[in-house]
Amino acid sequence: MIIRPEMLAKIHITFKNGVLDPQGKAVHHALKDLGYDEVSGIQMGKYLEVRMEGVSREEAEPRVKEMCEKLFANTVIESYRFTLDS
Amino acid sequence: MIIRPEMLAKIHITFKNGVLDPQGKAVHHALKDLGYDEVSGIQMGKYLEVRMEGVSREEAEPRVKEMCEKLFANTVIESYRFTLDS
Numbered sequence: 040m041i042i043r044p045e046m047l048a049k050i051h052i053t054f055k056n057g058v059l060d061p062q063g064k065a066v067h068h069a070l071k072d073l074g075y076d077e078v079s080g081i082q083m084g085k086y087l088e089v090r091m092e093g094v095s096r097e098e099a100e101p102r103v104k105e106m107c108e109k110l111f112a113n114t115v116i117e118s119y120r121f122t123l124d125s
Numbered sequence: 126m127i128i129r130p131e132m133l134a135k136i137h138i139t140f141k142n143g144v145l146d147p148q149g150k151a152v153h154h155a156l157k158d159l160g161y162d163e164v165s166g167i168q169m170g171k172y173l174e175v176r177m178e179g180v181s182r183e184e185a186e187p188r189v190k191e192m193c194e195k196l197f198a199n200t201v202i203e204s205y206r207f208t209l210d211s
Contacts, residue, residue, distance in 0.1 A: 045165075053172070053174075066196070066197075069196060070192065070196065073192075073196065075188065075192060077177045077180045077185075077188070078175055078177055079176045079177065080174075080176040081173065081175055082174040083171070083172075084171070084172040084173065084174070085169070085171065085172060086137055086138075086139070086169075086171060086172035087152075087168065087169055087170070088166075088167070088168040088170070089156075089164055089166075090164065090165045090166040090167070091163045091164055091165065092163055092165045094163045099163075102161065102163065106156065106159075106161060109159065110152065110155060110159065
């Protein structure tokens with residue numbers, strides 16, 4: 040029997056501090072128009088769940104880091120963070 | 126002195142089970158092309174941070190629920206969940 044461990048990476052991608060977030064600004068504006076005056080700020084980001092098979096936590100960690108830098112995040116303006124659940 | 130409590134809502138919006146996620150499929154395909162054959166599935170979603178001022182946790186909770194249903198999520202095809210940090 041072959042054991043195929045499964046890992047689930049939960050990835051958050053957000054704009055770096057100081058980067059203009061036009062989508063966030065638009066949503067903030069829409070909330071004000073709807074009467075949500077208590078809202079003082081919005082940050083829009085992406086959330087990804089990546090399911091992996093046949094890899095250990097030690098193998099998965101650098102692979103997910105690579106995916107984030109190559110494909111998911113634009114590291115000039117975005118930062119990423121992730122957790123790994125088995 | 127007026128106390129202005131601050132709350133931070135962290136909101137995750139994801140597709141409901143069974144809803145076609147073309148962006149997730151495209152990213153999955155791109156990962157395969159890049160050699161990440163261990164990836165068995167991708168779920169793309171949105172992540173929002175909403176900062177609120179002058180509201181208690183009890184006041185914030187139904188307001189954030191309302192924002193999600195009115196503005197952030199399309200509840201026909203998306204589900205949302207959130208946490209509140211003070």
